Amino acid sequence: MVAKQKILIVDDDANIAELISLYLTKECFETMMVHDGEEALSVFDSFEPNLILLDLMLPGIDGYQVCREVRAKSATPIIMLSAKGEVFDKVLGLELGADDYIIKPFDSKELVARVKAVLRRYQPSKQDVPKSSAKVVEYPDLVINQTNYSVLYKGVPVDMPPKELELLYFLASSPNQVFTREQLLDHIWGYEYIGDTRTVDVHIKRLREKIKDHPAWSLATVWGIGYKFEVRG
DSSP, X not given: OOOOOEEEEEOSOHHHHHHHHHHHHHTTOEEEEEOSXXXXXXXXXXXXXXXXXXXXXXXXXXXXXXXXXXXXXOOOOXXXXXXXXXXXXXXXXXXXXXXXXXXSSOOHXXXXXXXXXXXXXXXXXXXXXXXXXXXXXXXXXXXXXTTTXXXXXXXXXXXXXXXXXXXXXXXXXXXXXXXXXXXHIIIIIOGGGTTOTHHHHHHXXXXXXXXXXXXXXXXXXXXXXXXXXXXXX
């Protein structure tokens, strides 16, 4: 019997949390509801969720701080929930390591679809994949595998959320080709993010913090246009 994937729901509004839990339980997820940031952090290690749905406006420790502390020790996917619709709030959430951002009120079908999409990216099929169809790019001291969502940098695994890995893989798959921010948004995030080009900058910044430039390659900024994975020699 396949174990159910576990979702930790963090929302101080008990009615909303119960509604989300109902939606997800119907889709065969196991859920746990907590109503403040401190409780979320205390149950994280014992519950071991596959994904966290995290409200921003929480009593005590807010959602931003919860995201920061979880991301410091785990790559578990995080979808932020907020009534705030400002670009600043979305960007801050992404900068802290969130994988997606849903604005309240949300449609139940959209919520479930986004949860499934993030989990699919983060936990790809464990079936054996023929090498010919595996999505892998290799450079000196860097191996990016989008088939099993892993990155090796100087022989050491690097934890990164799905969107960061997908962005790195996309750029590295087309060395020295320049992509505009709009093209990267379209390829990696899809139509709902079009216009929010800061999202790309945030993810590039996080990639550069984890993977430093190499003598043979680098994540290069093309001023006024966008980015490229530059390969030298």
